[in-house]
Amino acid sequence: MWTIDDNPPPPPSNDSGPKSFVDLLLKSSEAVVKYWPHSFEFRLRVSLTTDGGLTLTSRVRNTNDKPFSFSFSYHTYLLVSDISEIRIEGLETLDYLDNLSNKERFTEQGALTFESEVNPVVDRVYLSSTDAISVIDHQKRRTCVIRKKGLPDVAVWNPWDKKSKSMVDFGNQEYKQMLCADGAVVEKPVNLKPGEEWNGKIQFTLVPSSFCTDGLNLDKRGF
Structure with a gap:
């Protein structure tokens, strides 16, 4: 269970602009240890800007007396009009692992x-x-x-009709209006020694449809 973090870290010095945020805290417990036998603290800051931007900032600290490693993904579900009308730019020429082909490695040819x-x-x-x-x-x-930031990989998922029909928490036609495009750490898991901390961050902004990856402003100020 998440709790409100009563001792949140201060915002970074380059974090500017009006926003509202909440800091959540998840600690290892007897219930969690049954599934993942390590001691940790996971802090999550959820920030909303006045123009509708959403930022998720994660901090995972090893409170164990031994090192551990983990993979990570935000599992973001985006609401879309129709999955057949969607195009993702920015993944061109990248290698990817196909989970439908036993994680065989391929290379993306285009958008x-x-x-x-x-x-x-x-x-x-x-x-x-x-x-x-x-x-x-x-x-x-x-x-x-x-x-x-801190998330080198991108997981992309849509179950389509047959898979969605076999999922009890998924409507038969809901695959048409959803897409997972997740910042992730998969190929090279994070390794943390006792007391060390990992940071990851993802930001979502809506812009006019004429926008494309080639025109992105990658200025990191405020991010």
């Missing part, structure tokens, strides 16, 4: 779309991506720009 008639299901981890990608929704005429 990612979801229109394949052969096997439309997508369950991939793109490796060593840039710090920003864009999810372009043609029907809504808007783009979700995803910026990340």
